[in-house]
Amino acid sequence: MATTTEKIFSEFKEHSVAEFFKKNQQMLGFSGKTRSLTTIVHEYVTNSLDACEEAGILPEVTVKIEEIDKDAGKYRVISEDNGPGIPEKHLGKALGQMLAGTKFHRYCQQRGQQGIGASGCTMYAQITTGKPVKVVSRYDSKRISCEISIDLKTNSPSISNLVKEDGSFGSGVRIEAEIADVKYDKSSFGVYEYVRRTALANPHLQITLLAPDGEKAVFPRSSDKIPEKPMIVQPHPLGISTNDLIDFAHRERECIRVSSFLQERFARFSAAKVDELRQMIPDVDFNKKPSELQWHEAEKLIKAIQNPNVKWIAPSTDSVKPIGKDQIEKSLANILAPQFVVVTERSPKIFKGGIPFMVEAAIAYGGGAGRKAADTASSEVIRYANRAPLLFDNSGCAISEAVKEIDWKHYKLKNFEEEPISIFVNISSVYVPYTSAGKQAISNEDEITQEIKNAIMEAARDLQRYLSGINREKERGERKKAILRYVTQLSKDLPELAGKGKPTELEKKLVHLIETKYSSQIENGEDDDEGENGNGNSKKNGKIEEDEDINE
């Protein structure tokens, strides 16, 4: 007979991770109709870009969204790329199993990391329309078509209607998912904005969006440079915890001693370093098998590694692949057409002691920069992690925090919120610390937030100079205008007073004098306006007289 205590616990059940994420869809970005649709496009486009990068292909992606039943929020999303394709035997894992991915365990900078994304979309299709996703994968003179769904109870893929063809089909993947409970709109959280921002940070990408209203948006590539292939790097000693060290050591199959294991598996770990540590912690046996390393030994090792007296060469930052200054400039000019752009190129930095990351920041001002709504400009912060746009959860993100902490008044922006300004920030790292599996906000780590702030402020100083230039020039222009206002009258009066010369000649000389003293130095944007005032011909004077008329 079961006691009360036993009864309470009698219902213990194990659940698959697929069931867990079905119940916690919002963790994967499936919350809200607009966001759910954007999440699906994000997952597919991200996978396409990662695959193309790894295969060294210039990516060409088409996203088509078809309306099936607007009231039920039912749409068909079709995403097609020219990537390497997915081999038959991996299709199930790639699209029908959670936590089965190529990248989870690698130290390598890619957009996707967890191996959930595309399978999450399959789950979402399944639980909203009951339909499997349709996939066509072309590679190695093969074409594989099938339908994939997830058995949620076991988190395993189930594949049906498999068709294999041989022939010359090129390469690429086409995924078709029928989903419901979503909404297509052109808000700042919608698919259009997502695609636009993806294009902004990926100048090598050609992306086309076919919207349900029949509109076709093509974002052509502005660069033919294929980004370098991501590298798999060894972790830096300063970036690992005791637990990581134990994990690596107990998994070690080749090195037979702790000493060689440290040198082989970690970056910047020389024989000299091993000797240095040996002297510091003589009670740790560096000759023992890595698999026999105990927690307390690993702990001592890590403490010694982190001892400030032990100097380490900073981690190689080869693994960090930024977009590049020129690329960002081209891209912003291409898509935003602002009056002013500045991109800051900072060197890679380290967070948590051993994880390299790099911040690229850009400021676009005037012209098409900023958010436009009903004729009034407002600022916008365009956030990226490894070139993937972050549209949601902006309040909890290190980038938003950094922007908020900056005193924009110092940079000649009186009311930051209402300026025509776009702040562009991209963080590149083999390990981006997201705040959730939805991957929409970067965790507020001190080192990262500070570096973002520095990068933006560096760009802001250039903006300040630009705006000061405009302000100086404006002031100069206004002073000039004020003086010129009296020229006509003065040139009429002076001859009378002095009794010589013709008014028009004197006027010309006076204007020339003023023009020389208050010469225009503006080289961009606003100089059209100022230029008109700076030519000192009769047309000019006509205008000035008009001004005077108005004043009278």
Next chain:
Amino acid sequence: MATTTEKIFSEFKEHSVAEFFKKNQQMLGFSGKTRSLTTIVHEYVTNSLDACEEAGILPEVTVKIEEIDKDAGKYRVISEDNGPGIPEKHLGKALGQMLAGTKFHRYCQQRGQQGIGASGCTMYAQITTGKPVKVVSRYDSKRISCEISIDLKTNSPSISNLVKEDGSFGSGVRIEAEIADVKYDKSSFGVYEYVRRTALANPHLQITLLAPDGEKAVFPRSSDKIPEKPMIVQPHPLGISTNDLIDFAHRERECIRVSSFLQERFARFSAAKVDELRQMIPDVDFNKKPSELQWHEAEKLIKAIQNPNVKWIAPSTDSVKPIGKDQIEKSLANILAPQFVVVTERSPKIFKGGIPFMVEAAIAYGGGAGRKAADTASSEVIRYANRAPLLFDNSGCAISEAVKEIDWKHYKLKNFEEEPISIFVNISSVYVPYTSAGKQAISNEDEITQEIKNAIMEAARDLQRYLSGINREKERGERKKAILRYVTQLSKDLPELAGKGKPTELEKKLVHLIETKYSSQIENGEDDDEGENGNGNSKKNGKIEEDEDINE
């Protein structure tokens, strides 16, 4: 020979959910040193409260935090309760396996839902100090002690040093976890605040916190009423999706027809309702086996269920167990000792069509209400879900949103941020839609946010009346003061003018006249002050003369 495409995908690996959460600790609330410690206390206290509630025990919990190495952020957390204990065979699942829980699949209002919490703490101890957690479970004349850790690769518990004893030990659980990379502080995110807020929302709980600095904080219970046992309820038809229906139907083992299945497994589904639906969708066979129900049929069924012409009795709200108006009032008075408290008792509402929830809101004003820092008061929002305090992620939470959307000026609060006010909100539901597994913010569902807003505004109207009373009384008091100011002089002058009576007698009469006209109506807080002005004796007049002196 592997092609490029095959090589790219050759590294597909499956990962356990434990590995996933190790890599995504922040999803479980392990982000930041202070928060990580609070998370651990939260998980243990929550489990204790749930277990006591289910067993009908008045909970008594002691949390002790010992400092081991402050620099390394190493602490020992010991949590002990008088709950029902955990049976031996369930210890491993309860503390050493993720997604194995008693509550994941039940429709039942409890604090814990996912079956991750306590196992997440075991994982955190393990990866920061390498130590298993130590558990002592007493139940049914047994005492079981052991150490538990998780095999992260397989997400399975490993138990060591098991000791079983027979005897009279009472019941309860004691867990001891050694963790690092945490910090104990008294900030609004720290353990102390967490415990205080837990006490606020659980008047039946006696909780003691032994802090590492030796301080002992006891929050005694203010009520001996054991909350009712949580109920397991059938889902309401309006709260399920097509996918849910398919899930339930395909799991069905007893009912042999769809018609009986609907009546048996869902709330408010009468035979008459089945007939009504039959007529609406004649092409769906209600006699077929539930396990053979197809998606398109389930979709039709759900559409018919949700048809506005089909009237449903609202779901039973028995499952929703609020704290209770009296209990909240007692608790707030007990712990905050404010000048004014109002609690709103609203009826349960429904979200997503079929999930009952209930909002309790309270406002405490003046006295110990609000956040105190360096002599200036400021407002605080105390958020709860099923009585568990939500300390983090406040910006994304429906409760914070609701508070923000309220125009507090309408309620006589000029600057909400700087008022000595505590807004208390508790949401009770069998299914609380959290925004993440960290369970610190409630998803911004329209129905929920609106109901929270209504509940707070209802309370705010009472606050407004209270504050209006104070304001009216203040105005009245000031007018009285102004008139009284002239009394002394007037009573001296009048006899001279009229030629009769003694000044003191006239003064008394005048004061009496004024007192009667401007009688004090204040009954709380501020009336001490006003009372002094309202007695009209010589002491009073002395004070008024002083005022006059100052004015001269």
